[in-house]
Amino acid sequence: MSQQKKQQQKKQSGQKPKTAIVPTRDENYAEWYQQVVRSADMAETSAVRGCMVIKPWGYAVWENIQQGLDGMFKATGHQNAYFPLFIPLSYLEKEAKHVDGFAKECAVVTHHRLEADGEGGLKPAGELEEPLVVRPTSEMIIGATFAKWIESWRDLPLLVNQWANVVRWEMRTRLFLRTAEFLWQEGHTAHATSEEAIEETLQMLEVYREFATEWLAIPVVTGEKTESERFPGAVNTYCIEGMMQDRKALQAGTSHFLGQNFSKAQDITFADQNTEIQHAWTTSWGVSTRLIGGLIMTHGDDDGMIMPPRVAPAHxxxxxxxxxxxxxxxxxxxxxxxxxxxxxxxxxxxxxxxxxxxxxxxxxxxxxxxxxxxxxxxxxxxxxxxxxxxxxxxxxxxxxxxxxxxxxxxxxxxxxxxxxxxxxxxxxxxxxxxxEHTRIIDTKEEFYAFFTPEREGDEQSPAPIHGGFAMTHFSGDEHAEETIKKELAVTVRCIPTAGQGLPGQDEPGTCPFTGQPSSTRVVWAKSY
RNA sequence: CGGGCUGUAGCGCAGCUUGGUAGCGCGCUUCACUGGGGGUGAAGAGGUCGCAGGUUCAAAUCCUGUCAGCCCGACCA
Incomplete structure (x- = not known):
């Protein structure tokens, strides 16, 4: 086809300028995302369900993320170590809430050998006495190790991080955002006092905030999770939440104050200055390859990826x-x-x-x-x-x-x-x-209108992008939270940390859902 | 894990209803012409139609199972 003909065709078919990515963000955001991942040569699906191959251009971004974060971890006194991929089943059973949270998505190794099945194939043999779980996270095995390492108050604080892969047998996966296996870092620390552990939890939250903002150019809200969104086994979960271009929230990092829950389950004890045996206070915190999904959805346009220079594989x-x-x-x-x-x-x-x-x-x-x-x-x-x-x-x-x-x-x-x-x-x-898409909302009606699309979507044309972050007062009523989640698929992303300059955040008011008084506004959004 | 849709060349798709062993566009290879923004022309290469059974003289096409992907739901740090 000649250049001229092409021009003509473009004019006839219209108006819409040619974009490198089809469909555009407005037309179908979910599909646009997948096309960007593919067109930018960052990752692809693999022969294994739910698992991805990270290609060199995508992996280089991860390496830059690792490098940047690792420097910040070292600067705050942490050391890297490595713990096993396999966790004895019995370890996982020790913390009741933790088990509840992860039991449904664990890969379990039951055999250690293959043998001929007599029909030209192979079958597992050599059944293990105790099954091994492929780590969905490492609190239990690291806790068990910490219990051996820690004897005295002089051994504290213990500040460790590991760069590793983890497996969570997810039912619905999306490249980078949620895959069955993913890469991450998990920091694990133990402290002599509750105050010190809380301080650590908040310090690492701040490290994540700074990294997301300064390196990834992703502005984030920091805050605390409500009970329903809390990490299984944690006393408090803090997070950084970014807004993607479709106005949904992406949890980009979490930091947990674990209290003494895990130290009691794993018997992490130390002798204090008064020679009394005490349980340590622990924390854990992590970010994953999901950050790369966040980069794409924050910065990409209808011609593909846009890399922030600080983490770009090449400038x-x-x-x-x-x-x-x-x-x-x-x-x-x-x-x-x-x-x-x-x-x-x-x-x-x-x-x-x-x-x-x-x-x-x-x-x-x-x-x-x-x-x-x-x-x-x-x-x-x-x-x-x-x-x-x-x-x-x-x-x-x-x-x-x-x-x-x-x-x-x-x-x-x-x-x-x-x-x-x-x-x-x-x-x-x-x-x-x-x-632009963060709104102060004071009535239930306005809240529902904010999160209701102008028209229903179908597979050909999804519902138009709508909503955003709604800042409302909230009394913390779990029933109200549950109802809103059911009716709108909207959840409390976090109870924001004070002093972030969020609109109307720090004035007391009335919860529009229960009529109860409330001391701070919370951030509501649809989320990934 | 439940419901729906889809698997045909590297990518995107047609063919399937009405069985007769494959086709289009892009990409790829070579050559020529081009050349500062997704070229032009010509000639080629590439597929056991996701996999396994079944029905049939004959299966991409019909049936069953299975695996993978997408969407919705449930679930999810």
Whole structure:
């Protein structure tokens, strides 16, 4: 088809500009998300139900997340260690609420060997005396280990983290957001006093808030979970909640004050200064590969992924224009020098990450691949630019046609501030979106209207994006919470920490659902 | 785990009702022409129709089972 015909067709079929991702966010958000994951080359489904393959471009994001968080954990005095994948069944039985929470989604290993079944296949043999559970989380096995490590008040606090995979046999899975196996970190600490453990819990919550905001450019609300949303076995669960572009909430990290529940179940005791035996106070906290899903849903647009520079696998790609044989070598040489010069610059205290894409592909196609992957900057260098000692640059946070010529030296020296500007811009944009859809609500009617779509959806055209964060007073009545969950699929995402600048948060008032007095507003939303 | 839908080439799909051993678009390979935003033309490669049974002379097509994916529900830190 000729260019002209194509143009014509576009005009006839209309109005709607061509996007790299079909459908667009407005048309079908859930489908858009899946297409972005695929088009950005971040992950794919595997032969194993509910499990994903994380591809290099997606895994590199995880590595950057790991690196950033790990530094923050170390800076707050934690050390990494590794605990077994398998947990004896009997360990899991020790904390009643904990079992209730996880029993329905555990993978269980019952055999340790395979043997021929006589029909050309294999069957499990060598039944284990005690089944092993593949860890859905490690409180029990780490607790059992802590019990051995801790004897005296001098052994406290004990501050440990592990980077690991966990398995939860989920019935409904979505790449990055909820998979049967996922990667995460889980911090586990033990303290001599309740106060100290609570302080630790809140400190790590703050680490998560800072990381989400400063690194991922995802603005989050911090707060405490209501009882119905609490981690099984915890005394208090705190969380960070982000708002995605479809205005649903994503729980992006949790930090739990476990009281003495787990230390009693696992007998984590120490002799205090008065030689009295006491149970330790423990905490646990974690974030997972779900953060990558959060990145996509916070920043992606109808042309694909947009990577915040601080966690982007690469900051920029250089696309040499290599059409004419005569100039080919000179252009390549010029590009290679540019790569060197850029790598000598730094952003975020580390060398600039540069890709030079010399693949023999047509320019437009190559360019679009990088757009879909969300690389912050695309730089084209051809004979013309070389002559002018300049580069032709496109930013992922601007329209794909909006490109500018920049002098080479200026580009190199300005790269750090440019990336910083983009990182800041992404946070501001996400924050503006969240604030725009955060509403103070004081009546039940208004609340129901807020969370009711204009029309019902079906598979072809889902209900339009609606709702957001509703800030209402709440008396904490569990029955009212349950009813709202049933009728609207809306839950209390958290009771926000004071002083976050959330609208109307800290004035006392009346709960619109029960008429009871309430001291603070809570955040309601639909959630992932 | 319940209800619905879907599995046909790398991706997206048609064919299935009315059985007769596969087709389209994109992508891929090669060549030529092109070339600063998803090219043009020509010639090719690629599929035991998710898997396993059954019915039949004959199954992508009909039946049963099973696995996987999507949506809704239940469930879920």
């Amino acid at each position: 920029l790609v250089i696309l040499p224009v290599l059409h004419k044989e005569e100039t080919r070598e000179a252009v390549l040489e010029y590009c290679e020098q540019l790569v060197k010069d850029l790598r000598a610059q730094s952003f975020d205290g580390k060398p600039i990450r540069v890709e030079l894409d010399t693949r023999d592909l047509r320019g437009g196609e190559k360019s679009w691949q990088w757009i879909k992957r969300g690389i912050p900057l695309r730089v084209e260098v051809g004979p013309r630019d070389m002559e002018n000692d300049a580069v032709f640059m496109g930013r992922r946070d601007r329209g794909h046609k909006e490109k500018t010529t920049v002098q080479r030296t200026e580009f190199i020296s300005g790269i750090e501030s440019l990336l910083t500007e983009m990182q800041d811009g992404m946070l501001q944009k996400a924050r503006a979106h969240r604030d």
